[in-house]
Amino acid sequence: MADEVQMTAEGYRRLQETLAKERQRRDDAVAQIAAARDDAMDLEDRNLETAQIDLPSIEARILELEDVLARAVLVEGTPEEGGRVTLGSLVVLRDDERDREVEVRLVSAVEVDALAQGATQVSEDSPVGQALMGRRVGESFEVTQGERRLRYTVQSVG
Structure with a gap:
């Protein structure tokens, strides 16, 4: 199969x-x-x-x-999974460089919809999605996008 x-x-x-x-x-x-x-x-x-x-x-x-x-x-991300980010999780990230919060939902690549309303969808295959998977509240991570290095901190996982 x-x-x-x-x-x-x-x-x-x-x-x-x-x-x-x-x-x-x-x-x-x-x-x-x-x-x-x-x-x-x-x-x-x-x-x-x-x-x-x-x-x-x-x-x-x-x-x-x-x-x-x-x-x-x-699959659906649930808080019972130890508070870790999983596919389907709704995550609030703090963009440390811009001093702002961003709400994202971690989804599979086939379901990303540019026209979706609500939280920004992040593919699990993207650099941010890969770095975000498995993180917990309070953890920080860095992602390289082009020539920029972005730093995020997980504020909440739902």
Whole structure:
């Protein structure tokens, strides 16, 4: 069997919603192509051309989402895990250089959503995510981003 994909329940739900939307887009494109083929006047229709071009990429995205969801293993960070940062943890970090607090949620790479509302999502595969995994309240760590060296302190784990 292919590798498991760990993700939060929220990420799994969002991927299911995305899959449903992609399936609807595919159905709409197929219907548009079928309708245009029935009407000889629409052979030059730009919507038909767009639908024909988009269909393979929509199909590929559907297969990708189905694969990820089939391999998904739901995990959720909980305070009972010894107060350590795990996948799904909501963490308040203190950015020591800028003297400010940042709220982040540690998620798997497949569920990062740039448009998500709430806490900033940090992939477990990113430099910050890798350095953050397993940390406890009060621990500090440094991360190199480009030519800058950032220093964070874990303020809370939830």
